[in-house]
Amino acid sequence: MVKQAAQILSPDENGLAQAAEYLRAGQCVAFPTETVYGLGADARDGQAVARIYEAKSRPSFNPLIVHVHDVQAAKRYVRWNDMAERLAQAFWPGALSLVLPLSDNHGLSELVTAGLDTVALRVPAHPVAQQLLDIFDGPIAAPSANPSGRISPTCAGHVIDGLGDRIAGIVDGGPCNVGVESTIVQVSSPPRLLRPGGIASVNIETVLECPLASPEAEKITAPGQIASHYAPNAEMRLNAHSADHGEIHLGFGDIAGDLTLSASGNLVEAAANLFGHLHQLDETGRPIAVAPIPMTGLGQAINDRLNRAAAPRSGMPSRS
Ligand code: TXA
Ligand code: MG
Numbered sequence: 001m002v003k004q005a006a007q008i009l010s011p012d013e014n015g016l017a018q019a020a021e022y023l024r025a026g027q028c029v030a031f032p033t034e035t036v037y038g039l040g041a042d043a044r045d046g047q048a049v050a051r052i053y054e055a056k057s058r059p060s061f062n063p064l065i066v067h068v069h070d071v072q073a074a075k076r077y078v079r080w081n082d083m084a085e086r087l088a089q090a091f092w093p094g095a096l097s098l099v100l101p102l103s104d105n106h107g108l109s110e111l112v113t114a115g116l117d118t119v120a121l122r123v124p125a126h127p128v129a130q131q132l133l134d135i136f137d138g139p140i141a142a143p144s145a146n147p148s149g150r151i152s153p154t155c156a157g158h159v160i161d162g163l164g165d166r167i168a169g170i171v172d173g174g175p176c177n178v179g180v181e182s183t184i185v186q187v188s189s190p191p192r193l194l195r196p197g198g199i200a201s202v203n204i205e206t207v208l209e210c211p212l213a214s215p216e217a218e219k220i221t222a223p224g225q226i227a228s229h230y231a232p233n234a235e236m237r238l239n240a241h242s243a244d245h246g247e248i249h250l251g252f253g254d255i256a257g258d259l260t261l262s263a264s265g266n267l268v269e270a271a272a273n274l275f276g277h278l279h280q281l282d283e284t285g286r287p288i289a290v291a292p293i294p295m296t297g298l299g300q301a302i303n304d305r306l307n308r309a310a311a312p313r314s315g316m317p318s319r320s
């Protein structure tokens with residue numbers, strides 16, 4: 001693949017129109033938020049979301065934060081509740097992400113939520129992020145705009161250094177003033193702090209008038225893991241060139257299967273289809289055999305997810 005340098009876009013009408021154009025075309029664009037620069041893609045487009053993982057060379061699929069323009073837009077995607085209303089009133093726009101149950105017909109890609117039935121939403125305060133969301137007029141999935149394992153970027157130069165040859169554009173909106181990622185709260189009973197960040201948890205507790213439970217309370221080792229990654233109920237067998245008796249077969253490339261991740265062997269397409277197809281096959285109630293997936297590019301993250309799904313279940317966090 002010939003790699004092209006990202007277009008540096010100014011945070012004005014023309015630059016943002018071009019950024020929105022790239023997003024509509026399924027490309028990734030980095031943009032400033034008040035916490036860190038995000039690597040954005042259309043959260044409804046699975047292949048666009050897959051390109052985020054590809055650009056970051058992320059070895060695994062974690063659910064991503066979906067950025068929306070305002071509270072009203074947020075309510076389209078989730079089942080809102082009183083606690084969410086209080087937190088949004090107090091901290092949005094701002095450095096707080098709320099994890100809430102997905103609504104019916106939410107329209108977000110299954111890759112953005114990594115197959116979970118909840119989603120993390122944030123209304124960023126940075127004026128450039130606000131304008132981009134306004135012009136794009138849709139939800140933007142965005143993790144920090146750095147290659148996996150590197151530190152989060154707080155100016156456009158950091159993004160260019162890390163990802164400049166892997167993404168379509170970068171909106172240069174100057175330095176980020178918060179400098180650490182948003183605080184993530186799961187808005188459940190009790191509410192839980194999933195990741196400390198730009199807004200102090202004590203301020204959140206004051207607004208909620210109750211303490212935030214910590215992930216450790218459930219013996220979960222790393223932030224975010226409380227999400228308890230989606231895994232099918234069915235038994236899974238990997239690297240299966242054909243299905244054994246009773247199995248249903250998930251194909252890839254030359255191996256057609258009963259349903260295929262990508263008939264042409266395209267890993268971006270396969271990543272976009274992964275969680276949706278697993279859900280679909282799981283509903284048959286049959287054990288799932290999965291064709292071999294190469295370990296190149298996004299194949300690493302796909303295999304990581306498949307390996308976890310196929311691993312013995314005892315000792316895993318609950319998968320509700
Ligand atoms: O400040 C920020 O939050 C930056 C800027 C760009 O907005 N974004 C960011 O996004 O840090 P991201 O996608 O890297 O954060 C993803 C983390 C996951 O690792 C996980 O901990 C949590 O958000 N998360 C997302 N969806 C979740 C869900 N449904 N349930 C639990 N945790 C979730
Ligand atoms: Mg990050």
